[in-house]
Each structure stands twice: as structure tokens, then as C-alpha cells.
Amino acid sequence: MSKENIAEATKLVAEAKDALGIDASPSDVWALLQTKLSPSIPFEIHQLCYATVYEGIDDVKPAWIPTADIVANTNITKMMQQKSITTYQEFYDWSVNDRNNFWMTSMKAIGIQWQDEPKAAFKGDPAHITYFPGGRLNISDSCFGKRPLEDPAIVYSVESNARSLRNMSFGRLDALSNRIANGLFSKLKLQVGDAVGICMPMTPESIAIYLGVVKAGLVVVSVADSFSPEEIATRCRLSNAKAIFTQDVIYRGAKFLSLFGRVLKADAMIQAEKERSRNKSDFNDSKETKSDSGLDDDDICMRIIVLPGMLHANSYPEAVVDETNSTWSDKDAQGRDVLLHESVVAIMRENHDASWYDLLDGCSDTFERVPRDSMDACNILFSSGTTGEPKAIVWSHSTPIKCAIDGFYHQDIHIGDRVAWPTNIGWMMGPWLLFQLINGATIGLFNGITSTEGFCEFVDEAEISMLGVVPSLVKSWQARNATANCDWSRIKKFSSTGEASDPGTYLWLMSRVPGYAPVMEYCGGTEIGGSFLSSTLVQPNVPSMFSTPVLGSKILMMNAESEVILESAFETRSDGSGSGELVIVPPSIGLSTTLLNRDHYNVYFEGMPCGPAGEVLRKHGDEVEFVRSSSHTSKKNVSTPYFRALGRCDDTMNIGGIKVGSVEIERVCNLVDNIQETAAIAVSGPHGGPSKLVVYVVLENGTEEGSEGCDEDSLRNAMQNYIKAHLNPLFGISDVAIVQSLPRTASNKVMRRLLRDAYISSALKRSKM
Numbered sequence: 001m002s003k004e005n006i007a008e009a010t011k012l013v014a015e016a017k018d019a020l021g022i023d024a025s026p027s028d029v030w031a032l033l034q035t036k037l038s039p040s041i042p043f044e045i046h047q048l049c050y051a052t053v054y055e056g057i058d059d060v061k062p063a064w065i066p067t068a069d070i071v072a073n074t075n076i077t078k079m080m081q082q083k084s085i086t087t088y089q090e091f092y093d094w095s096v097n098d099r100n101n102f103w104m105t106s107m108k109a110i111g112i113q114w115q116d117e118p119k120a121a122f123k124g125d126p127a128h129i130t131y132f133p134g135g136r137l138n139i140s141d142s143c144f145g146k147r148p149l150e151d152p153a154i155v156y157s158v159e160s161n162a163r164s165l166r167n168m169s170f171g172r173l174d175a176l177s178n179r180i181a182n183g184l185f186s187k188l189k190l191q192v193g194d195a196v197g198i199c200m201p202m203t204p205e206s207i208a209i210y211l212g213v214v215k216a217g218l219v220v221v222s223v224a225d226s227f228s229p230e231e232i233a234t235r236c237r238l239s240n241a242k243a244i245f246t247q248d249v250i251y252r253g254a255k256f257l258s259l260f261g262r263v264l265k266a267d268a269m270i271q272a273e274k275e276r277s278r279n280k281s282d283f284n285d286s287k288e289t290k291s292d293s294g295l296d297d298d299d300i301c302m303r304i305i306v307l308p309g310m311l312h313a314n315s316y317p318e319a320v321v322d323e324t325n326s327t328w329s330d331k332d333a334q335g336r337d338v339l340l341h342e343s344v345v346a347i348m349r350e351n352h353d354a355s356w357y358d359l360l361d362g363c364s365d366t367f368e369r370v371p372r373d374s375m376d377a378c379n380i381l382f383s384s385g386t387t388g389e390p391k392a393i394v395w396s397h398s399t400p401i402k403c404a405i406d407g408f409y410h411q412d413i414h415i416g417d418r419v420a421w422p423t424n425i426g427w428m429m430g431p432w433l434l435f436q437l438i439n440g441a442t443i444g445l446f447n448g449i450t451s452t453e454g455f456c457e458f459v460d461e462a463e464i465s466m467l468g469v470v471p472s473l474v475k476s477w478q479a480r481n482a483t484a485n486c487d488w489s490r491i492k493k494f495s496s497t498g499e500a501s502d503p504g505t506y507l508w509l510m511s512r513v514p515g516y517a518p519v520m521e522y523c524g525g526t527e528i529g530g531s532f533l534s535s536t537l538v539q540p541n542v543p544s545m546f547s548t549p550v551l552g553s554k555i556l557m558m559n560a561e562s563e564v565i566l567e568s569a570f571e572t573r574s575d576g577s578g579s580g581e582l583v584i585v586p587p588s589i590g591l592s593t594t595l596l597n598r599d600h601y602n603v604y605f606e607g608m609p610c611g612p613a614g615e616v617l618r619k620h621g622d623e624v625e626f627v628r629s630s631s632h633t634s635k636k637n638v639s640t641p642y643f644r645a646l647g648r649c650d651d652t653m654n655i656g657g658i659k660v661g662s663v664e665i666e667r668v669c670n671l672v673d674n675i676q677e678t679a680a681i682a683v684s685g686p687h688g689g690p691s692k693l694v695v696y697v698v699l700e701n702g703t704e705e706g707s708e709g710c711d712e713d714s715l716r717n718a719m720q721n722y723i724k725a726h727l728n729p730l731f732g733i734s735d736v737a738i739v740q741s742l743p744r745t746a747s748n749k750v751m752r753r754l755l756r757d758a759y760i761s762s763a764l765k766r767s768k769m
């Protein structure tokens with residue numbers, strides 16, 4: 001750290017303290033400093049100010065403190081006023097103690113449109129629940145009608161020219177999705193309830209397709225565009241998809257990646273598997289299975305509808321794009337349709353696969369939405385598979401209400417907000433983002449590599465006001481200083497999901513906005529339809545910590561003996577901190593009720609103890625720590641617990657007789673110089689015995705393995721010193737392995753179980769030698 005930076009930080013802190021007087025708490029001092037620290041001031045100075053202000057405090061260190069104005073304008077405050085509730089704590093308690101009232105009031109506040117409005121939010125026992133009983137709706141209806149038709153529903157760009165924006169209005173989105181819905185019935189002859197895959201990047205068309213499928217009363221099958229043919233096949237087979245939308249190619253980093261080819265292969269795999277099982281059953285019993293038409297249902301392969309990947313790319317010769325905002329055009333400069341990539345045209349199956357244009361040709365812009373029961377499926381999604389086989393989770397027409405209510409309170413989304421979250425329809429945050437249309441938001445979409453300067457420029461140009469992130473993305477932006485030429489002053493808040501984040505990196509993220517912007521950590525899961533643990537704009541924000549359970553979600557925390565250590569969000573059974581497995585006390589709108597590939601009851605309820613008042617409990621499998629802030633917070637800020645995610649319970653280890661989450665160890669190891677990231681695993685010997693701590697290390701870009709301080713022994717010593725100083729001297733590291741990268745799921749989560757397997761098998765080999 002340079003002498004100048006140290007001097008500047010010392011001066012800034014001293015000035016703030018002088019201005020506030022000696023009674024000021026550290027968070028008061030920070031509240032003033034956050035207004036003085038701009039992104040153009042070296043980050044080192046931000047870090048030093050933060051460390052100085054909170055010197056000697058190790059628990060809750062707010063890096064963003066809301067002003068009275070911000071608090072007053074939140075959706076939470078407005079709802080509290082409507083309900084005559086004065087504190088956030090009371091508001092949360094109301095949301096879980098009077099759940100029916102909370103969900104019905106909130107559902108009305110976000111303007112859900114019903115054909116038959118339900119009278120209650122819940123019916124039945126919590127493990128076999130019906131949401132909004134008697135309600136009939138098509139959830140797509142609620143995505144429209146909040147904004148004038150000419151307002152932008154989507155603002156988007158492609159990587160070849162991030163600063164050149166286009167938008168699709170609500171009117172155009174409605175009309176295009178209507179054409180698609182018409183095409184599904186008239187051209188593809190699909191029926192209400194049929195499943196339709198979407199395997200393509202998040203583009204305006206993929207949003208329109210999703211809405212078109214839902215409007216028609218069909219079910220979207222979410223398939224991430226990064227998947228291999230096997231993975232695509234598994235998802236389409238499990239959900240019995242009758243058709244799938246995809247692109248010819250994906251353009252990324254100036255390269256074309258074939259997508260249609262992968263989907264075609266996936267379909268061939270499904271057919272081959274059907275053929276095999278048919279032969280087997282023919283062999284076992286020779287019963288006739290053909291239908292009246294002579295065709296077995298199984299003979300029908302998926303119809304593939306192919307969109308041109310270059311639809312909006314102005315770097316592509318001849319492809320020009322509509323700049324007028326008001327009409328939909330996918331014509332090139334000569335007025336022709338943008339062509340499908342020639343490699344794809346050659347392999348499309350005649351009479352079976354259709355181009356996007358074939359589907360839309362002659363279809364009307366108007367369509368009468370198909371009303372569905374509140375529990376009818378609208379989307380089949382798949383979990384990431386960090387703990388095993390991905391689960392096929394059914395979202396009903398009620399689930400998006402949870403996405404929108406979470407967004408309304410926790411991301412504080414208002415009509416006219418511009419919301420971006422790099423993701424894909426294949427992951428739950430894709431549909432989550434789409435359903436922020438219910439809150440009247442405009443969705444920001446970037447078709448390209450999002451770890452780049454290009455994406456950061458898009459955020460600036462598109463005037464994004466709520467930016468969603470995943471931790472690995474933020475690490476890449478920080479490493480390449482990707483925001484250097486961007487003005488992110490319109491961002492009012494960030495939100496982060498997917499896996500535990502790193503507080504150092506998130507302080508950097510918050511500091512990219514003049515005056516700082518908070519990060520709403522958002523932890524939940526595909527089967528939750530959103531989150532159970534998050535933050536709000538009415539509470540001080542702490543990097544990588546959650547300030548509250550999500551409104552309407554009741555949680556408990558249990559220790560290994562199934563004893564409750566945190567009963568309600570604000571009443572802990574110990575004064576300081578504690579950690580345990582988080583369990584959910586249902587019901588709550590959004591919690592899944594059906595899995596296609598497992599027994600839902602067995603997965604979430606079987607074997608669970610009862611809650612303290614005899615409540616049914618639902619398992620989730622996350623390890624969470626709660627921490628009460630020590631006396632540093634100002635008297636205004638109630639000392640309620642904050643929460644820290646410690647990772648999946650499966651990744652929790654017992655080292656030296658003490659339970660610790662892998663994420664906790666990694667957080668400390670990541671502080672060592674030259675380390676980009678780490679993964680901590682516990683391994684027992686072949687005959688059991690105490691677990692040994694093994695740390696996998698990825699070195700920072702450009703750091704040579706074996707260079708000074710970067711061999712396994714030196715790294716182990718350095719990490720051990722940090723663990724000793726910041727965590728617990730009893731956590732001794734047994735082994736260190738330097739690797740190029742960590743194995744991740746397609747949604748970017750570290751697969752610690754693969755590392756464990758690999759380590760055990762290599763240790764086994766070594767022991768045999």
C-alpha cells in the first residue's frame with residue numbers, strides 16, 4: 001500500500017470523525033464516508049478507510065447505510081405504513097405470523113390479475129399444500145398492463161457493440177408472444193399442458209417465447225444453453241418435451257458455437273433410448289402399443305424451432321436491426337429475413353424442424369390467454385446438481401408470484417426500474433428476472449460474455465438500476481478492472497445469488513457506485529421459487545451478509561442434535577453468534593410441491609423433526625451462521641442478527657472436533673496473496689477416522705506455480721497463519737493442491753464433492769504404490 005494512499009485514508013477518516021464528534025459510532029462514521037468515497041478514488045483507500053473505521057470489530061461491519069429518504073421510498077416502508085406497522089422487526093413478524101394476510105395483501109400490491117380470484121393463499125397441510133385455492137389465472141397476464149404499451153419491456157444489446165442499445169416495447173413483446181402462442185397451436189399442433197423446451201441465450205425472443213408458451217397454457221422446460229447433448233436430452237426426456245426452441249449458433253467472443261447441433265443430438269439420444277426401451281418391452285411382452293393413428297406417441301421426436309443467432313448482431317454482414325422501438329423487424333438491409341447459419345440449414349430435418357419464420361408466418365398478433373388453475377404447471381426447472389442429480393422442479397402459475405413479491409420487497413423493484421441479471425432461462429434466475437415485468441420493471445439483456453468490459457458498459461448505457469450478479473462474475477470484473485470506463489451511478493442496488501460471496505470482493509462492487517450501493521444477498525433455491533434469506537434497503541448492508549429472512553418465509557436454525565438454536569429471526573437462543581442447519585417452516589408461496597424425478601415428500605419432509613410448536617418442517621440443506629452486531633452500531637440501528645451462508649450441509653466438515661463450513665475456511669484462505677480462489681474439503685482415511693483438511697488453490701492470473709511463495713508448502717504456511725489468526729488454530733491444513741481451475745456446475749457452483757472423490761481416489765492410488 002502506497003504511503004500516499006495511507007495518508008489519504010487516514011485524513012478522510014479523521015475528517016469524518018471530526019465532523020461527527022466523539023459520540024459517533026463506527027457505522028455513523030462510515031455512513032458519512034460512503035458519501036465521500038467515489039469510484040475514481042483508488043480502491044485501496046476505500047479498503048483502508050473501511051478497515052480503520054471498523055478496527056477491532058470482527059462481526060457486523062455495514063458498508064452501506066440507508067438514508068432516511070431511501071428508507072421512506074421503499075416498498076417495504078410503504079407497506080408498513082399501509083399496515084400501520086412501525087418497525088421492520090414487527091413487519092417481518094407480521095409476514096410470518098399472519099401469513100395468509102401477508103401473501104394476499106402482497107399479491108394485490110403487485111397487481112396479480114386473476115380470472116377467478118382466490119379467497120386465501122393456502123389450503124391443506126403444509127406438506128401437501130395448495131396455493132391460492134380456487135384461483136384461476138394465466139400468470140403472463142400480470143406481466144402486462146403496468147406500463148404504457150410503448151414503454152420498453154426489454155432493453156438489450158449484443159457483445160459486438162455493447163453501447164448500441166435497442167429495446168422491445170411492452171406492445172411488441174405482447175404481440176410477438178401472441179404470434180408464438182398462435183403458432184404453437186396452429187403450426188406445431190400442441191395442446192394445453194404440453195411441455196416445450198427453451199434452450200437458447202436470453203434474448204428478447206426467448207422472453208417472448210417463454211411468455212407465448214405460458215399464455216397458451218403450455219409448460220416451459222428450462223434448458224441452459226451451455227449444456228451438452230446428454231444434459232439437454234435428460235431434461236427434455238424427463239419433462240416429455242414435445243418441441244424445443246433453440247438457435248442455429250451462439251456468437252461468443254467472435255466465435256460461433258453450434259447450438260442446434262447439440263439439440264439435434266439430444267433428440268437423437270432420446271429417440272435411441274425410447275427405441276431401446278421399446279425393444280426391451282417388446283421382448284418382455286409383445287403387446288401392441290400403437291395408438292389408433294398407427295403411431296406410437298414415442299415415435300414422435302421433438303420438433304425443433306430454430307432462430308437465427310445473429311438476429312440482432314450488427315457486426316454480422318447484412319444483419320441490420322430495427323432501431324425504431326416501435327415495430328418488430330428481423331430483416332436484413334435488403335429486407336430479407338436474417339438467415340439461419342448455413343451449416344444448420346443443411347442438417348435441419350425436413351417436415352420436422354422449423355425455422356422461426358415458418359412458425360410465425362401468418363400467425364395473428366392477438367391471442368386469447370388460456371386461464372389455468374393456480375397449481376397448474378407453467379415451467380419445469382432443474383436445480384444445479386451440486387448435491388447430486390439435478391432435481392426436476394415444477395413451477396406452477398403461483399410460483400412467479402413469489403419471484404415478484406421477493407423482488408418487490410427485497411430488491412425493492414419499482415415501476416420503471418431497469419433490472420439486469422446475467423443468467424439464462426435454464427436457471428431459476430432467468431424466469432425470476434422475466435417475472436419482474438410483474439413489478440413493472442424493464443429487463444436488461446446482454447447477449448455476450450458477461451465477465452467483460454462490454455457487459456459493464458452495457459449496464460451503464462442501459463441505465464440499469466438493479467444489477468444482479470453471481471460471485472464469480474464480480475471477481476472477474478474486479479480482476480480486469482472492467483468497470484473503469486463506466487458510469488454506474490444509476491445503480492441503486494445490487495443483488496447476489498448462486499453461492500457465497502467474498503466480502504472483500506463485494507466491498508469493491510459496492511464501491512463502484514458513487515455513494516456506494518448495497519448488495520441484497522439472495523439465498524434460496526429453484527425449489528423455493530426465490531429466496532428465504534436476504535437483505536433489505538431499510539437495514540444497513542454488510543458485504544456477504546444477509547440482514548433478514550425473506551418476508552413471508554419462516555426459518556429455524558438447528559444444531560447437529562436437531563435442537564433449535566434460532567427460533568424466530570430476531571430471537572436467538574444465545575446472545576452472540578451460532579451456526580446450524582437452516583430449516584423452513586412452511587407454508588410459503590413458491591415452495592415446490594412436485595418433483596418429476598423424485599418423491600417430493602421424501603426429499604423435503606421425510607424424517608424431519610417437528611418444530612418447537614409442533615410445526616411441520618421442510619429441509620433445505622444450507623448451513624448458516626448468525627452473528628449479532630456488537631456495540632458498534634449506532635443507537636438507531638437495532639442489534640438484530642445478521643446471517644452468513646456457510647455452504648451446503650454436505651460441505652460442512654468436522655475438523656479437530658469442531659464443525660466448520662467449507663466456505664468459512666475458503667473465505668480466510670482467499671486473503672493470502674496470489675490466491676484467486678480456494679476450495680476446502682474434508683477427507684477421511686480409507687478406514688474412517690478424523691477428517692483431514694485439504695485445500696485446493698487456484699493462483700491469481702499470471703502467477704507462476706512454484707514462483708516465490710507459490711509452492712504448496714509456502715501456500716500452506718500462509719493459509720495456516722490466516723486460519724490461525726482469523727478462524728481457529730485447531731483447523732490444521734493437511735494437504736494443499738494447486739490446480740488450474742475448480743470444477744463447477746454449469747451454473748458456476750464449486751463441486752466440492754468431485755474434488756473429494758478425486759482426492760480420495762488419488763490418495764488410494766498413492767497408498768497402493
Ligand SMILES: Nc1ncnc2c1ncn2[C@@H]1O[C@H](COP(=O)(O)OP(=O)(O)OP(=O)(O)O)[C@@H](O)[C@H]1O
Pocket residue numbers: 382383384385386387388389390391496497498499500501521522523524525526527621622645647648747749
Ligand atoms: N446468495 C447466496 N449465498 C450463499 N449461497 C447461496 C446463495 N444463493 C444460493 N446459494 C446456494 O445455492 C443453493 C440453491 O441452488 P440451486 O437451487 O441451484 O440448487 P443446488 O442446491 O445448487 O442444487 P441441488 O439441489 O441439485 O444440489 C442454496 O441452497 C445455497 O446453497
